[in-house]
Amino acid sequence: MDKILNLNTDDFYVTVEPGVTRKTLNAYLRDSGLWFPVDPGADASLCGMVATSASGTNAVRYGTMRDNVINLEVVLPDGRVLCTAGKDRSFRKTSAGYNLTSLFVGSEGTLGIITKATLRLYGVPEATVAAVCAFPSVQAAVDSTVQILQCGIPIARIEFLDDVMINACNKYNDLGYPVLPTLFLEFHGSENGVNEQVQQAAEITQLNGGSDFTWATDQEQRNKLWTARHNAWYAALALRPGCRGYSTDVCVPISKLPQIIVETKEDLITSRLTGPIAGHVGDGNFHCIMVLDLNDKEEVRKVKEFTDRLARRALAMNGTCTGEHGIGIGKRKLLQEEIGEVGIEAMKQIKTIFDPKNIMNPGKVV
Amino acid sequence: MDKILNLNTDDFYVTVEPGVTRKTLNAYLRDSGLWFPVDPGADASLCGMVATSASGTNAVRYGTMRDNVINLEVVLPDGRVLCTAGKDRSFRKTSAGYNLTSLFVGSEGTLGIITKATLRLYGVPEATVAAVCAFPSVQAAVDSTVQILQCGIPIARIEFLDDVMINACNKYNDLGYPVLPTLFLEFHGSENGVNEQVQQAAEITQLNGGSDFTWATDQEQRNKLWTARHNAWYAALALRPGCRGYSTDVCVPISKLPQIIVETKEDLITSRLTGPIAGHVGDGNFHCIMVLDLNDKEEVRKVKEFTDRLARRALAMNGTCTGEHGIGIGKRKLLQEEIGEVGIEAMKQIKTIFDPKNIMNPGKVV
Numbered sequence: 202m203d204k205i206l207n208l209n210t211d212d213f214y215v216t217v218e219p220g221v222t223r224k225t226l227n228a229y230l231r232d233s234g235l236w237f238p239v240d241p242g243a244d245a246s247l248c249g250m251v252a253t254s255a256s257g258t259n260a261v262r263y264g265t266m267r268d269n270v271i272n273l274e275v276v277l278p279d280g281r282v283l284c285t286a287g288k289d290r291s292f293r294k295t296s297a298g299y300n301l302t303s304l305f306v307g308s309e310g311t312l313g314i315i316t317k318a319t320l321r322l323y324g325v326p327e328a329t330v331a332a333v334c335a336f337p338s339v340q341a342a343v344d345s346t347v348q349i350l351q352c353g354i355p356i357a358r359i360e361f362l363d364d365v366m367i368n369a370c371n372k373y374n375d376l377g378y379p380v381l382p383t384l385f386l387e388f389h390g391s392e393n394g395v396n397e398q399v400q401q402a403a404e405i406t407q408l409n410g411g412s413d414f415t416w417a418t419d420q421e422q423r424n425k426l427w428t429a430r431h432n433a434w435y436a437a438l439a440l441r442p443g444c445r446g447y448s449t450d451v452c453v454p455i456s457k458l459p460q461i462i463v464e465t466k467e468d469l470i471t472s473r474l475t476g477p478i479a480g481h482v483g484d485g486n487f488h489c490i491m492v493l494d495l496n497d498k499e500e501v502r503k504v505k506e507f508t509d510r511l512a513r514r515a516l517a518m519n520g521t522c523t524g525e526h527g528i529g530i531g532k533r534k535l536l537q538e539e540i541g542e543v544g545i546e547a548m549k550q551i552k553t554i555f556d557p558k559n560i561m562n563p564g565k566v567v
Numbered sequence: 568m569d570k571i572l573n574l575n576t577d578d579f580y581v582t583v584e585p586g587v588t589r590k591t592l593n594a595y596l597r598d599s600g601l602w603f604p605v606d607p608g609a610d611a612s613l614c615g616m617v618a619t620s621a622s623g624t625n626a627v628r629y630g631t632m633r634d635n636v637i638n639l640e641v642v643l644p645d646g647r648v649l650c651t652a653g654k655d656r657s658f659r660k661t662s663a664g665y666n667l668t669s670l671f672v673g674s675e676g677t678l679g680i681i682t683k684a685t686l687r688l689y690g691v692p693e694a695t696v697a698a699v700c701a702f703p704s705v706q707a708a709v710d711s712t713v714q715i716l717q718c719g720i721p722i723a724r725i726e727f728l729d730d731v732m733i734n735a736c737n738k739y740n741d742l743g744y745p746v747l748p749t750l751f752l753e754f755h756g757s758e759n760g761v762n763e764q765v766q767q768a769a770e771i772t773q774l775n776g777g778s779d780f781t782w783a784t785d786q787e788q789r790n791k792l793w794t795a796r797h798n799a800w801y802a803a804l805a806l807r808p809g810c811r812g813y814s815t816d817v818c819v820p821i822s823k824l825p826q827i828i829v830e831t832k833e834d835l836i837t838s839r840l841t842g843p844i845a846g847h848v849g850d851g852n853f854h855c856i857m858v859l860d861l862n863d864k865e866e867v868r869k870v871k872e873f874t875d876r877l878a879r880r881a882l883a884m885n886g887t888c889t890g891e892h893g894i895g896i897g898k899r900k901l902l903q904e905e906i907g908e909v910g911i912e913a914m915k916q917i918k919t920i921f922d923p924k925n926i927m928n929p930g931k932v933v
Contacts, residue, residue, distance in 0.1 A: 209820065211713050211820075211822035212851075213717075234717065256662075265662075267660070267669075268630075281909050282909065283909045286906070290887065291820055292819060292851055292852075293852075294633075295818060296622075296887075296889050296890065297887045298905075298906060299670055299674060300670060301913060304666060304670060306666065307665070325719075347577050351576075352690060353690035353693070391767075397760060401757075452658045453658060454658060456577035483659075484659040485658055486660060520656070521658050521661035521663045524660050524661060532663070535663075539663055540652070540653045541654055543648065543649045544653065544664075544667060548667070552665075555913070566664055566665075
């Protein structure tokens, strides 16, 4: 465990080196009463999660990597070592100079290589309860989400799966959920607190025509539920054996979710494409998992056009072309449309400061 | 109200122009069920709060300005307009390119002028209860704070006042709190949730030798309590009529608070200086409100030396020389010690990108 450093249980932080994954860290933390909640589904490397600004199912309650990185050690392209908040420093807040830490979170390896990350930890909740609820429409599922957030219910996870995605999950995981727009929910808190949260949330979902909650109270049932959610990728692929997957994501103001999801589903049908939808609805962020035959050039082209239309639909609603997947190569043009000329120019200049010879992930982001 | 734009109650955001203060915004929001919690005490302009990365009493629960700014419109020194997250965009998360928004939060006017800020809003809690608790020692007050956070009690405010500060507050506000290290606490949640939080917190404080809570349940009592806290500055000044105030702040890992506060109080006594201590103890952040005679050059010099020692004491504990007051002119040397040569070089280059002619708050920060 020499790659996990400086665990501090009084101050809720830990430092990790490259290669330490989320699951490894949480196993290490098991007896400390603390955990690191950010969970992008896959058992990703934490330094990689910093570089890509990962988020996932818990972000609605605990924030994304942007909110949970305290300090970074970065090796710059010229070999100098930068500690973004100063060497070995750890604090819950600072107003000392420009925020270099946030500049490197989500920089996709284009500014330097992250060699240490100091992360914020949280107390393990006393009680955790998960539930599944089906709705007559996308609108009803999203309205429930907005109302749950407005009531201040500190929901830990609120995940949307469309009818196509639920059908795929049922088949892949041998489950029997109704094939309808569905929310997977999880509540964290004290025993009484969770009971109250559940009662309030159930009232809201029922008023919106949601089904009774299907419960997952013990760890085994919860694992089954979240494994089904985390297997969405494989469940989608299984819809068309022999095909490959391409997952895209956008993020919009939550109130725009019903409109964008309905329009996107219409687009999928019109385009004759397979793209089940799963999303972190509490953040306004969702994925289309495109399943396509890479040998079919016409289909590849149609998928590319579809994902560009999806991103521009999000941009037209004041959203972002990517909530958590990043820009990479494929969304550089969309980033320009999103940020505008002045912002792109600033990003290019920042890239030049740190990597004047353009040797760090050249061609990515800007 | 033409300076408050785009209130969106479904998506929990609002855009404000310069001049709109925290109190003006919260008065405007009164009937919406939403509020903006970041509260640095004074009724500051929100765009100014962005520029200085303000935080204050609610940050332990709701975060600082760094956590609550969605987008900024900035006029750059050459007249170009930069929208840090893209024009009119608002979302709960994004991974589209470098985080320009965070770069401008806390930039102290050195990179450009903030002309619009889109801020995240929160639901007004159903119930709010505040309490005061006295402790036999600084250690006991801080231990209680750490344990309250470790238990996951979602405390909204937890403020520390040392014996000198409490004595000053008692005199200034005609109150009768015991002259001991003291916590002011506030709990937000549902009626039941708040009751449970209070019960858990009371158990913890009693185990650490704290007094019974003195309650402030209704709005009037709470206002009285927080007015006393927010008047700390004036209460400190009243200790030495005719003198002036100079408030400094540092932030350390919470577990280091007892040590740094005890050492700082010893330093104040040895140096024969007046500097009551008040702090956002849940963040590890505290202030010494130095009260000094500006005509006494010897005292002015001693205060400067004391505040530098305080900052270096924080740096030696892996803390920061400023949790929320910023660098300005006075802490530039300390910033260099905190961040190191490579970090300062990066900050200088960032300054040069946006303000090559050095016309924006020249001489500040870097």
